[in-house]
Amino acid sequence: MVSVSFQGERGAYSEAAALSFFDNKIDTIPLPTFVDVLKSTENNKSEYSILPVENSLEGSVGESYDLLYSTTLNAVGEIYHRIIHCLIGFDSLDSIDTVYSHTQALGQCRKFIEEHGMKKVPTYDTAGSVKIIKDLNKKNIGCIASKR
Template sequence: MSLKVAFQGERGAFSEQAGYAFFGDKMSAVPLPTFEDVFKYVKNGRVDFGIIPIENSLYGSIHQNYDLLRKYNVFIVGEVKLRIKHYLLANYGVKLSDVRKIYSHPQALAQCEDFLKKLRNVEIIPVYDTAGSAKMIKEKKILDGAAIAGKQAGIYYGLKILKAGIENHRKNFTRFLILSRKKIIAKENPKTSIIFVTKNIPGALYTALGVFARRRINLLKIESRPIIGQPWNYMFYLDFEGSVADKVCSDALRELNELANYYKFLGTYEKGREVG
């Protein structure tokens, strides 16, 4: 049985690679223009799952997707940590010395900054998607330009590799989240993600985090985001080890809910493995 899985970008995108790493051959890829489209398709049941990047190990969080997790009623049901390997791709017949323009997503360009600095007389042009840059130079038959994208994009669009492994650091991973409209509570190696807003009183965040510290629950990540319409007030995204089905965790969340002005459960899912 195939599973329709939505992702932002063109075929060959890193999100698609992460999807195949998680779902295997059961995945039927559904490329979409924007991250918000992915959330809408999941929420409306037009796909079985969605996959979004949430954090890069070198360059931090994708804040737009944190905000969309708050906005849409979908659940996190899995994660995968994909090794990001960047390739300089070009049409056949193009040599590195021919390249005068390099296209890619701004984050990919940043992740390859050390390589790009070594080039001379080359214009760096940001575009909306890594795989989209590969598709563009193929469809437009650009012979003085190259794209930075994943190897799979090169295979998919019939491009050759001018240079492999051009990322700044080999330990370059992006963490992707699997989204579903249905809540699925993982039993093996679980972690849980939530959102909460503290009351505007001294020590509120300290007290909120204390509900986990007293129960010796290991916190994995905390991320703050501004509350739209309330300048200088913030909501917190929190990941911790354990399941909402465990009494110690459910007791902590019940106490937190009593302390907080706002609380939202995002999901209990299996910790993702590193792939690629």
């Protein structure tokens, strides 16, 4: 089976994009950073890497472009993956005063966050933010991530 590395935790948007691109016929490898993702493919630990390079609200993901240019790897495909954010928490919307998520998701949801007077806490990954709030287990916190 084909192996594809991605940045983040299982359930991340990059993993969903990889599964969609390869029709769910892959093994996915979650890694903490974009650098680790590309190194895994360069070192033959995964056959492919998937990185976000653009999003319609926040623009280019500059780190991805910079890293691609610094490797011997080549882009071999692209996928347009629709992102649908969910606010996830333990209690009602009114009880949430702090929201955790990746900086891209926080930026994409800026208007909602500001309208509800929530404090933003950037994390390494949208799916990782679910893990963080689960571990913290507080009613006043939530996160922005995918439904998956």
